[in-house]
Amino acid sequence: MMFKKIQILAFLALFTTSIYAYNLRQLSNRDGLSNSAILSMCQDEKRFMWFGTTDGLNMYDGGRIQIYKPALGQEANSISGNLIEEVFEAEEGVLWVSTNHGLNRLDKLTGTVEYFNQFKGRYFCAKTAGNEIFAVREDRIIQYYHKEKKQFVAAGNIPELVFNQIRHFFIDASNQIWIVRNNGEALIASLNLTEELPEIKITGKQADPNGVLYAFPEKDYVYYIDRERRFFELNVRSGKKILVMELAPEIDANGIVSSIIRDEDDYLIAFQTNGLFRLKNYPDQPVRFRAERIGIYCGVFSLLKDEKQNIIWIGTDGQGVYIYSKDSFSMRSVTFDDLPYRIQKPVRAFFVYRVNNLWFGTKEDGKNKLVEFKEKGNNS
Numbered sequence: 001m002m003f004k005k006i007q008i009l010a011f012l013a014l015f016t017t018s019i020y021a022y023n024l025r026q027l028s029n030r031d032g033l034s035n036s037a038i039l040s041m042c043q044d045e046k047r048f049m050w051f052g053t054t055d056g057l058n059m060y061d062g063g064r065i066q067i068y069k070p071a072l073g074q075e076a077n078s079i080s081g082n083l084i085e086e087v088f089e090a091e092e093g094v095l096w097v098s099t100n101h102g103l104n105r106l107d108k109l110t111g112t113v114e115y116f117n118q119f120k121g122r123y124f125c126a127k128t129a130g131n132e133i134f135a136v137r138e139d140r141i142i143q144y145y146h147k148e149k150k151q152f153v154a155a156g157n158i159p160e161l162v163f164n165q166i167r168h169f170f171i172d173a174s175n176q177i178w179i180v181r182n183n184g185e186a187l188i189a190s191l192n193l194t195e196e197l198p199e200i201k202i203t204g205k206q207a208d209p210n211g212v213l214y215a216f217p218e219k220d221y222v223y224y225i226d227r228e229r230r231f232f233e234l235n236v237r238s239g240k241k242i243l244v245m246e247l248a249p250e251i252d253a254n255g256i257v258s259s260i261i262r263d264e265d266d267y268l269i270a271f272q273t274n275g276l277f278r279l280k281n282y283p284d285q286p287v288r289f290r291a292e293r294i295g296i297y298c299g300v301f302s303l304l305k306d307e308k309q310n311i312i313w314i315g316t317d318g319q320g321v322y323i324y325s326k327d328s329f330s331m332r333s334v335t336f337d338d339l340p341y342r343i344q345k346p347v348r349a350f351f352v353y354r355v356n357n358l359w360f361g362t363k364e365d366g367k368n369k370l371v372e373f374k375e376k377g378n379n380s
């Protein structure tokens with residue numbers, strides 16, 4: 001049957017000086033998510049999105065959602081808990097899923113799950129840039145996943161590690177372990193990956209002499225907020241640190257910071273109970289950055305930047321996932337009668353090639369090229 005109508009997305013950039021243009025699209029339990037409280041997110045090597053909710057792990061391929069939950073008696077193919085606190089990809093085809101009932105290694109190729117129930121309750125898990133997995137629990141021992149033995153082994157005991165005081169635990173791009181405590185102490189441990197077992201040693205170095213309240217790694221950087229509630233960007237490879245802006249008013253008004261990421265020349269800062277802000281860069285102004293609220297009026301647990309699509313995934317507390325882009329768009333319908341070429345066969349595919357070129361792949365007739373695809377407001 002011939003398709004009589006197609007939908008064309010026309011992306012229209014809004015250029016204003018006072019309003020920052022953006023588009024928000026929501027994905028929630030109405031669209032098939034197992035739960036709309038999103039604790040964690042991950043994008044795998046195939047660009048699929050994985051959402052860790054308070055009731056299961058969800059895989060989103062852009063069209064459908066596949067849900068992973070505990071299944072009694074099917075441990076080989078079932079994650080260990082329904083509260084998905086963290087999910088990240090390690091070696092190709094493998095996801096590590098941190099739940100309230102243990103740490104899971106999910107092999108996407110075989111569909112099998114290995115779970116390590118020595119990690120229950122509260123624990124922390126992190127990976128290096130080389131996909132080595134580390135975890136720490138209440139016994140103060142940092143454990144390492146031995147790939148050949150397929151089990152966790154002790155990698156080091158850190159007497160200074162007071163488990164119930166840890167706020168953040170992660171490994172930066174230069175293989176330094178960050179241990180950020182609730183009291184503002186942020187210890188740095190060196191990590192030496194040898195052929196046998198990793199060597200871990202507290203260097204005595206503090207991340208900042210003024211203390212650290214929050215810290216979030218992203219590629220070669222760590223974004224952190226000190227006890228004076230000043231926001232810094234630290235390049236972990238060069239050691240260069242810059243002050244971005246004072247955040248005391250925003251933190252006093254909105255509470256706990258849950259995530260920070262960079263978006264081109266700006267930063268996005270999420271609050272656990274009170275929405276999302278863009279720290280907009282105004283390079284020609286006396287005050288270089290200004291906090292501007294994005295229209296999400298609920299708690300935000302996690303942020304993830306999709307570099308290839310230039311969008312931000314926003315995991316919220318109760319409103320599912322928002323897909324955020326800086327440009328707004330409109331949608332309009334176009335029938336074949338509106339096109340300069342006569343198309344009589346069913347359309348099997350279409351795509352945009354470069355600027356103003358829209359191609360249709362039809363059954364038997366070959367390809368038809370629509371040369372002048374005009375966006376709204378574009379007279380070229």
